[in-house]
Amino acid sequence: MGWPSLLGQRARDFGRLRREEYDVLVVGGGATGAGTALEAASRGLRTALVERHDFASGTSSRSTKLVHGGVRYLEQAVRHADRSQFHLVREALRERALLLANAPHLARALALLTPIYGALELPYYFTGLKLYDILAGRANLKPSRLIGRDQAVKRFPMLRHEGLRGAVEYHDGQFDDARMNVALALTAAREGAVVLNYAEVTELTKRAGRVIGAVVRGSLPGDPGPVEVAARVVVNATGPFADGLRRIDDPSTPEILETSSGVHIVLPARFSPPDTGLLIPKTEDGRVLFLLPWLGHTLVGTTDNPAPVQEDPRASEEDVAYILRHVREYFDLPVERSDVLSTWSGLRPLVRPDAIASLEGEVATHPSARPAAEGGPKATARLSRDHTILVSPTGLVTITGGKWTTYRRMAEDTIAVAVHQASLAPTKESVTSHLKLVGADEFQDDGGARLVNGFGLPADVAAHLSAAYGDRAEVVARLASAGLRERLAPGLPYLEAEVVYARDHEYAHSAADVLERRLRLGFLDTRAAAAAQERVQALLQTRAP
């Protein structure tokens, strides 16, 4: 398989940006922007995608990694008898199935247990999760079921035994968010889009009060100066920063977002069985918390607190203590601060319904304008996770809100709005519901057996390469065989070969791009990532063998 190298591609892409006129210029390379670029390019529209840092460096690498309809939103739907929330859960469950089918190497079904300690909890959670199955319909992964106390303890031995009555088992999807984001960018490029990270939109260009493109500045050594890009539609997919670009467009426009931070911690593998997650159904502030096996570790989160928009939000000690407190409450296994291998925080771009109401003429899609933003510190927990599309009087299209699981649907809606408002002429209807992402076409889920047999790789490395790269894993294995076979961290499956592959085939430019978003080591274990940094840096400067 000769996958095209991206070396030299950047200069060519900047050349194209300057020369060509685009139907759609997407600003922001998170899940929403990369998904939107893929939707546009795969409909035959001339498309460019620019991201000012790395793909997924914003919220899209900092999620809980669940591909889900949202059991919590279902609970809210039931409590408030809210039909629009039911609709959102059902739509997300449909998208869950599509995401799992289109990127089967990066996403898979995961069993989750909801432990039951009170007699009344049992019918409540069982009925709720059965409703989740019903809403999923044919897209359901596996029927939810009740399991007895003994089986619950066997499945999740770390659970607090005292008072445990049993558990409800249900299924959702789980994925590698940052790798999925990179796969979306790569697939958009495969479909013809110009795709650039480290390229920021600093100005919008206008004629007669209408947006006709943007000024893009590359920030890597060797990049040209600012480039004026002509585009019939500019899509603002900048997530928590969406108000920033809207204000570049019109300094007097009201802010529409309220951001809230969500913190996760990572614990060693021993805190979860490898194949089952835990839903802690009620936290002290009336939310839910997940404890999930993820890439050979245990991920726990999340919190939900109002927070200002900032580039690199950090987890506070207070948030870490909050999460540990809940783990201790549900676990017999002692857990200490020193067990925490890594923490991170992400910002949710939540749309304020009151702001939306004031912009009614600009709203193209906001299927559920209802959920109220009542006052109080936890008000963000009740804001809509729904997506909103706005068309400014200048023609700037803003897509924001939503969630990872529904990125494809958000993208489809956004491009439909763009097509309508600029009278674009796509050559096709939307195809993304069945479009396999890069890595998925020839993927065979053999757990890496072919790589063990073909390249003599250790089983853990082979399984990791297969899950991370899908049908491209052999290319990485070949690089390993050519002399890049050492592990980057003792006991972990990451190989030197992956650094060179990330640089040459996945738009990685810095050690952080590689360690945090291509390999995920920076998210799993901060110390191990710091120890590997120098080697990664050196590998980024070598030539491919």
Ligand code: FAD
């Ligand atoms: P981002 O990922 O933040 O992307 C926006 C990008 O725009 C950034 O990369 C930024 O650098 C770039 N940008 C900004 N300004 C410019 C500019 N001027 N020029 C160029 N680029 C620019 N959803 C799920 O489905 N499942 C989950 O389990 C889940 N868990 C979550 C947990 C937490 C804690 C949070 C916060 C969210 C979670 N979500 C989940 C929601 C999901 O992660 C987000 O909805 C999604 O990642 C938002 O993606 P985005 O592309 O809109 O924003």
